[in-house]
Amino acid sequence: MDNGIGNWPTIHRVRHPDRIALIDAANGAELTFGQLDARTNALADALARKGIAQGDRVALVTLNSPQMLEVVLAVAKLGGVAVPINCRLQAPEVQYILGDCGARIVFSSPQTAPVVAAAVEGTDVSEIIEIPSGEQRAAGEASQSPYETLIAAGSTERVEADVAADDLAMLMYTSGTTGFPKGAMLTHANHHWNAINNLTAVEGIGPLDISLAAAPLFHIGALGIFSLPLLYVGGTTVVLEAFTPDAWLDAVATHRVSVAFAVPAMWAAIDATPAMGTTDLSSLRYGLCGGAPCPVVLIESLTRRGIRFAEGFGLTETAPIACVLDIEDTVRFAGSVGKPALHVDMMVADPQGEEVSRGEIGELLVRGPNVFIGYWNKPDATAEALRGGWFYTGDLATCDDDGYYRIVDRKKDMIVSGGENVYASEVEQVMHRHPAVGEVAVIGIPDEKWGESVTAVVAVKPGADVAEAELITWTREQIAHFKSPRAVYFVDALPRTATGKILKRDLRKRWSADGSAVQR
Template sequence: MIKGIGSWLLQHSDRNADKVALVYKDRRFTYSELNDRVNRLANAFVQLGVEKGDRVNALLLNRNELMEAMFACAKIGAILVPINFRLSVDEVEYIVNDSGGILFLYDERLKAIAEGLRKRVPAVRSYIRVGDEQAGTDVHYEQLLGQASNEEPEYEIGLDDAHMMMYTSGTTGRPKGALLTHGNTQWNAINVIHEFPIDQETITLTVAPLFHIGGMNIFTTPTLYRGGTVVLEDRFNPQGTLDIIEKEKITALFLVPAMWLAIMQFPRIDEYDIRSLTLNISGGAPCPITVIEFFQKRNVPFFEGFGLTETAPVVAVLDSKNSLRKNGSVGKPPIHTEIKIVDPNEKEVPIGEVGELIVKGPNIFVKYWNKPEETERAIKNGWFFTGDLAKQDEEGFLYIVDRMKDMIITGGENVYPIEVEQVLFRHPNIKEVAVLGYPDEKWGESVKAVIALKDAAEPISLICIREFCEGKLASFKIPKQIELVDELPRNATGKVLKTVLRSKETENSII
């Protein structure tokens, strides 16, 4: 039996014990030290009553303890449930109850959430506090490790066993727990290594949140699988990120488009030496071409990718040499993943036509936790039905047109917001933009653009926007309404919350 991902650390600690595996702030952990700490945590979990299949909740910022908890769960067959640290007490309570977690690890900076939760969720057996401060009544993480054995846990864990449950973003309705296996994570790592030049010399910075599949599985777990180094940072800001890139000589970086945009717009970026960056990818949402052009001009290779929580996550990668030539595409699927584009009858559509993207491979999740009907709708004959509208060109490059729910139908014509957004991003005074439909008595729906400006002192009008779009978009795709805002509402992974925009009062609308 091929062992689960907990075996990665043992293998690397045997072969390259003194190689640095994790860096967090001023703490550096070799593979030997990391494996030792993970073993201690795994054995401590067992002493606290955790058994194979039990869920362990973790409300932690990006720090070494979160990765240690993930691998500790992997070694004993438990399931880690990383939770978005930006959620409210009510939202965290829902995830803890839904997952049935019996342990709750929390960052001391988030103790108010833990205190609120303690009164509501009696099923949690133990609360474990993570951080430097050791005051309080809960078990302290480092004390727990100090009292536990560092012996290698002896459990039969294979690739088909579950090891992590990621809750989807929940931009509409309640989030769903996508159950991922050891095999999902390992095959994703193999796919990533096949697509990108990751090796033992790779130093990746993980500042995208680890509770999100992109932060956890784009470069973090593949780099550890390969024996490289992961630098963790718990808060994103452009200057701090640039400081770390220069100091640690980061070679690989995954960010969502909003983060790349913030770095691009940082006024002192040219003062930083970022020549070490050789592997950079944007994912989580469409990346404006202006961002790609900016970094390409600075000889920073730029990739774009597409993935989902349910696919662990990589579905397609657009390599740097095609990032401008095939702008708008997310590339091609990796070697161990299949894709199809199908019509409502689940028949493949011709090249160039739009349909629903479906995905198959060893990276596809097992199920939605406690949601058998939604699982049945999502997975059919091994194919995952993504809910994304897509098309392929003659060269096989994949284009995500939009989410099925976001498509605008105006006068019988389909409008895909991404297409309009990419045009508007080129306007010199538009910092960020989201396009959505609004009710129209004549056309059913019409196109609206919600815009945040670079310079609010120079407002733009609807007439300016329409003139800018002429010749670039068909007339029915050009916005008939705009709204100016200070910034777009986003979830913790950088995705624009269009449900919030749709529900807002449009006091600033210009018609």
């Protein structure tokens, strides 16, 4: 019996075969659940003929497309394991992941093909299959692509493997902001329970909802918030190959999108584009932000524009929804990530794993049926992360008397200066309110006197101007002096991962050496 995510389109083919499952924003092509099931059956059959079977890993280094989701479902139908890989990585980085997971087949896009070709050397990969680009699909040139040829050769009869809910469905590699990425092992049950959490989070989702997948689908946020859950519930997902704010707005208006997930950097770009003021967003029930802390000033701006806005917290390891700040709370409890999802337990613990008092800072622990089962080939890291039935997130948090959780910082980002703990996220939220600050990252730099020196790296808004001394003085007027930066360095833009997370590791490397790099 197939108890996996690959069976979802089969169920909906029986229940309502003509309902739209996926829409390709590149050309407006619609794919019904009946067609999606037939195509993923054919793809599964073709992959089985290539030797893919239970437990085999199939990697994807692609831009967003409906075809990417087809691959995930087809691999699941065989009991295989899909491995979505960041399509912005360089060949050595992709090669590491391919070698670590032991993938046998890789799907690529034309844009990623050169990197993939270089990355497969020395790995177990026997074949690269190219998915047509959005431009090719828009021009009607997809039918002759290797991908469509593969599907045409497969049988549309259901190939049903014996897939258990607890079987491994996917390896989602962490972003690697602190070192080599780790493959988080997510089961079919993890995705199932995450879908159920989606049904009850914020105002929920249903079969009549239409979402917009604009963030990269190799990231658990774009995949696990709305995209997979709507395939579970029988709704519709519009897939945008690559994000631009104007393309996002056009897709919302054209396809009458009702729910949309984006990371803070994307929401900031949407908020800033002139088209925001003229686009019809009346279909949008609510937007959800996640992936990184959202600046309070951005939440306030989007709310003023009439967007009903919620904020979520989760991790790759939680598939991802763990906690949600509801629409009515986003301004009143700004800075909080809200309360746990329906089937999630959370606790703030001390180093011994004991719950701390309300209001005290400790490490955030999560448990629930959506929590992953460990890191691929990394038993030590798994043992460190999963203890006593809890997932130790590495996030420092507090919980107030009303049950609202607040993420204070990552453990690694906490700065100890002069014996005082300084939480970078708190300082960043304050500095975001300065009218000249577009982006800011706060890091700790080794200091002989203070242990660590609080340092801010700032990208100013276009046309704005502010001096280091002025910004330090302004910040000291808002928060305690020991929390305020002792130095501010200016850059054109902060380095980010493809999912919008700031690469503080790169900033620390740049400004922690002998000081020569910081001279301006």
